[in-house]
Amino acid sequence: MADPGMAGKAFIGADIGGTNTVIGLFDERGLLLGERRLATMRADPRRPTSEPAEFIDRLGLEIGALALAHGYRDIAAAGFGVPGWVDTATGMALDASNMGWRNVPFAEAMGRRLGAPVYIDNDVRLYTLGEAMAGAGEGCPDLVCVTVGTGLSAGIMMNGVLVRGEPSARRRDRARSRGRPGRAMQLRQAGLPGDDRLGAGHRAARRGGRAGRQAYDAG
The missing domain is CATH 3.30.420.40 (ATPase, nucleotide binding domain)
Structure with a gap:
């Protein structure tokens, strides 16, 4: 000592x-x-x-x-x-x-x-950030770190800057799936904070006119 x-x-x-x-x-x-x-x-x-x-x-x-x-x-x-x-x-x-x-x-x-x-x-x-500074990602400006512990999560760095998601503090890092079918359930099963409106948006798009459905299916 x-x-x-x-x-x-x-x-x-x-x-x-x-x-x-x-x-x-x-x-x-x-x-x-x-x-x-x-x-x-x-x-x-x-x-x-x-x-x-x-x-x-x-x-x-x-x-x-x-x-x-x-x-x-x-x-x-x-x-x-x-x-x-x-x-x-x-x-x-x-x-x-x-x-x-x-x-x-x-x-x-x-x-x-x-x-x-x-x-x-x-x-x-x-x-x-630690992996980028002194770990497996040292010297890499773009990297993804996936952690598997009590939960499953990931961090992203692009061009040497940590990706922080949406600017709103209460919705920071909220996952997005562009409204594709089944994604809301996938996000919940993965323990990620998804958007509750995903399912409703999918159903509304499918009920729309021909042009709306084509735009949705192409998205």
Whole structure:
């Protein structure tokens, strides 16, 4: 164990998964100094919470212990990958249904707990960014990362920029299928947030006139 209070800054990167949460401690050069793993505490999805205080407190304790074990008393900044819909501008975890979270001010609450700036983004987007920066996709401006864990998800990078989907925070990364038959069911079975209007649009198009049906079938 290093001497507590050593010079230099420590940074935290953490992935909050549906089953486990993994915390990494990094130095100013971006080198991994150590890591910890803990079970993710989830709320009852039938009663979503906006204040997962117990989990945030436990996460803060684990981060503090990890930093102290490597000689750091303070954290300079922390970044968290959070499942579900995330508003990166406000630091809100808008809807993580598998966690039972809704409208959680995660960055604000975690920042108070750590006494440091906290940044959040969708977990799979950050996984994609990590692979592009220092993983299998290093040097590739265009890549797709598919993660298979508690759920199934994917992140996309094009021309070195993460694809974020629609600009509306509440509908960010909503999947689209251009109204083709059966796609709404496919999206639901894959656990992706689709558009409930897909089926209705398909039926309306098929009931239309000849020109409308031809345009639909050609789409």
